[in-house]
Amino acid sequence: MSRQPHDEQALDADDAILAFDDVSMRYGRGPETLKDLTFSLEPGSFHFLTGASGAGKSSLLKLIYLAAKPSKGLMHLFGQDVSTVPPKQQPMLRRRIGVVFQEFRLLDHMSAFDNVALPLRIAGRKPDSYRQDVAELLAWVGLRSRMHAMPATLAGGEKQRLAIARAVVNRPDILLADEPTGNVDHEMGLRILRLFVELNRLGTTVLIATHDQDLVARSGKPVLHLEDGRLTQLGPIGGAS
Amino acid sequence: MSDFDPGRWKPAPFLPETDARDGSLIFVVATLCFLACLTALTVLATDRAARGWSDQLTGQATVIVRAKGSETPDSAAARAAEALSGLPGVGEVRALEKEKAEALIAPWLGDTADLDDLPVPRLVAVDLDPKAPATPQSLDKALKAQGLDAVVDDHSIWLKDIQRAAGIARWIGVGVFVLIAAAAGAVVAFATRAGLTARHEVVEVLHLAGAEDTFIARLFQMRFARMAALAGLFGAGGAAIMGAILRLMGGGQGLTPVLPIVWTDLLAVLPCPVAAGLVAAVAARLTAQSLIAKMT
Numbered sequence: 001m002s003r004q005p006h007d008e009q010a011l012d013a014d015d016a017i018l019a020f021d022d023v024s025m026r027y028g029r030g031p032e033t034l035k036d037l038t039f040s041l042e043p044g045s046f047h048f049l050t051g052a053s054g055a056g057k058s059s060l061l062k063l064i065y066l067a068a069k070p071s072k073g074l075m076h077l078f079g080q081d082v083s084t085v086p087p088k089q090q091p092m093l094r095r096r097i098g099v100v101f102q103e104f105r106l107l108d109h110m111s112a113f114d115n116v117a118l119p120l121r122i123a124g125r126k127p128d129s130y131r132q133d134v135a136e137l138l139a140w141v142g143l144r145s146r147m148h149a150m151p152a153t154l155a156g157g158e159k160q161r162l163a164i165a166r167a168v169v170n171r172p173d174i175l176l177a178d179e180p181t182g183n184v185d186h187e188m189g190l191r192i193l194r195l196f197v198e199l200n201r202l203g204t205t206v207l208i209a210t211h212d213q214d215l216v217a218r219s220g221k222p223v224l225h226l227e228d229g230r231l232t233q234l235g236p237i238g239g240a241s
Numbered sequence: 242m243s244d245f246d247p248g249r250w251k252p253a254p255f256l257p258e259t260d261a262r263d264g265s266l267i268f269v270v271a272t273l274c275f276l277a278c279l280t281a282l283t284v285l286a287t288d289r290a291a292r293g294w295s296d297q298l299t300g301q302a303t304v305i306v307r308a309k310g311s312e313t314p315d316s317a318a319a320r321a322a323e324a325l326s327g328l329p330g331v332g333e334v335r336a337l338e339k340e341k342a343e344a345l346i347a348p349w350l351g352d353t354a355d356l357d358d359l360p361v362p363r364l365v366a367v368d369l370d371p372k373a374p375a376t377p378q379s380l381d382k383a384l385k386a387q388g389l390d391a392v393v394d395d396h397s398i399w400l401k402d403i404q405r406a407a408g409i410a411r412w413i414g415v416g417v418f419v420l421i422a423a424a425a426g427a428v429v430a431f432a433t434r435a436g437l438t439a440r441h442e443v444v445e446v447l448h449l450a451g452a453e454d455t456f457i458a459r460l461f462q463m464r465f466a467r468m469a470a471l472a473g474l475f476g477a478g479g480a481a482i483m484g485a486i487l488r489l490m491g492g493g494q495g496l497t498p499v500l501p502i503v504w505t506d507l508l509a510v511l512p513c514p515v516a517a518g519l520v521a522a523v524a525a526r527l528t529a530q531s532l533i534a535k536m537t
């Protein structure tokens with residue numbers, strides 16, 4: 001059973017870590033990809049984002065990690081209206097968001113270890129303060145023996161786990177994952193889910209876009225469902241009454 | 242392989258180290274630097290040549306003496322030389338022999354002319370005190386006082402010509418220099434644009450991981466500055482070798498008086514790598530920043 005009640009859609013923007021108020025989004029001059037979205041995420045919450053291919057899941061995540069701008073509506077992130085955040089402060093917001101991209105976006109010229117260390121280096125941390133953490137995290141996602149491997153030499157599932165390790169290494173306030181179990185077997189899928197639940201317990205707000213209905217059902221977590229760019233459901237999938 | 246030791250891990254460079262285009266960029270910038278250094282050497286040598294010539298000319302005047310009445314040209318020339326020697330600001334005075342004067346005009350008259358029948362004017366060479374040269378007016382006055390029909394040529398027409406030519410050469414040199422620097426900047430800007438496009442993925446990941454725009458721009462700035470400095474080293478080295486060859490080929494005096502290079506001129510190529518690095522740094526920085534700013 002979920003802690004999230006169905007009808008608490010309009011959370012106060014001040015309490016929410018993320019709040020959309022009638023947000024739409026389009027690519028260039030194209031049609032609206034996302035339409036009139038209103039929802040909010042409480043700090044420490046855990047949601048799935050479902051919907052058919054092309055429904056707009058990745059686009060919604062792009063808005064949140066500041067790679068796209070709403071064409072309409074208000075979006076609050078960490079209590080700040082993002083349209084008023086000066087460009088100079090955007091990097092600081094981005095550092096509080098961990099993203100597992102659908103297409104991984106690993107840096108091919110760096111080893112697995114370097115890829116995971118990247119967000120920490122960008123945040124200005126000294127190598128000695130994180131070497132051990134990075135090694136442990138890589139071991140935890142099952143890449144203990146591939147730390148020095150180049151991404152091009154990794155299997156799909158290994159890349160996925162590497163991308164996850166990079167997204168969570170900085171202990172982000174929000175973790176966004178786009179199809180994080182798309183390339184792994186059932187067992188690894190559950191393991192990844194456990195990692196997300198663990199991070200969530202430590203305080204990270206989690207939003208996972210997925211097709212994996214089984215994973216959603218198993219987790220018992222609430223669902224945001226997109227249908228052709230519109231939000232149609234907020235609550236546990238097949239939630240009782 | 243568990244031979245990976247995190248304790249000995251060293252962070253990898255943020256940008257991929259090498260690029261297929263690096264070689265051609267270095268070649269182009271090195272060539273530009275080579276040309277810029279050659280221009281600098283040429284300007285220095287031309288300047289020196291012009292100064293040498295004008296020093297020679299300033300230190301001398303020529304007096305053209307025509308015999309009047311029954312006086313022989315030889316005697317008129319001798320009297321003129323006497324009148325001038327000992328004047329303040331005048332050094333040695335020499336009346337040139339008849340043959341010398343004839344030799345000077347022979348090319349215009351041809352061998353057939355019987356110069357003996359012509360009243361060929363005589364020349365008197367006057368060395369002037371380089372510190373306080375006598376003015377042409379004072380020479381003129383002294384000659385008139387002796388009732389001589391003489392014209393003083395202080396070479397000022399030639400002097401002006403040489404100085405004007407040297408000035409033009411200098412400005413052309415500066416112009417070529419600026420043009421080359423601009424071309425180098427444009428090449429680097431172009432390369433930065435290509436480099437950013439080729440590494441779009443990397444730039445985007447850094448950006449999304451919270452890297453500041455200036456941080457990313459600095460990566461490109463450093464990379465291209467380093468590459469241009471290296472190219473500058475090649476170009477400057479090539480130009481220095483070229484200069485040394487010209488100097489040696491010209492014998493003890495270099496190619497005097499056409500291109501009198503001296504060994505210290507070669508020091509002029511030293512700032513080239515730094516200058517190339519700076520131009521590249523500015524060009525790469527500006528290009529990268531404007532491109533990154535457009536990435537949302």
Ligand SMILES: Nc1ncnc2c1ncn2[C@@H]1O[C@H](COP(=O)(O)OP(=O)(O)OP(=O)(O)O)[C@@H](O)[C@H]1O
Pocket residue numbers: 027030033051052053054055056057058059060102
């Ligand atoms: N960069 C883009 N430019 C233009 N249109 C885009 C772009 N990215 C996505 N779209 C369009 O926006 C719509 C939503 O795409 P999006 O990638 O958000 O869907 P999705 O729900 O993530 O799909 P999937 O489950 O296949 O990943 C689609 O119609 C897609 O064609």
Ligand SMILES: [Mg+2]
Pocket residue numbers: 057058059102178
């Ligand atoms: Mg998608």
